[in-house]
Amino acid sequence: MNAQSGKLADGGRLVVPAAFRKELGIEPGDQVFMEVVDGQLHVWSQKQAIARAQAQVRQLTGGKRSLVDELLAERRAEAERDGDGA
Secondary structure (H helix, E strand, O other): OOOOOOOEOHHHOEOOOHHHHHHHOOOOOOOEEEEEEOOEEEEEEHHHHHHHHHHHHHHHHOOOOOHHHHHHHHHHHHHHHOOOOO
16 A cells, blocks of 8 residues: 555544555454554554464464364363362
């Protein structure tokens, strides 16, 4: 996508052009994440942030472990030890 100019409004508000919002998959009121890298403002959607986190976990686990499955197994074992039977 091509760069576009804009203005910084009162209170530090920056209006994200509609084409950028569409490409990011965000709507007014959505949470976004921001970071300054080498003097540039980077903005990404919550969905993109989740995808980044998932990719980092896959990289750390080698993509061979399901941390969710491990957590569920631990909880079931705890419940059995505690006599809950669930």
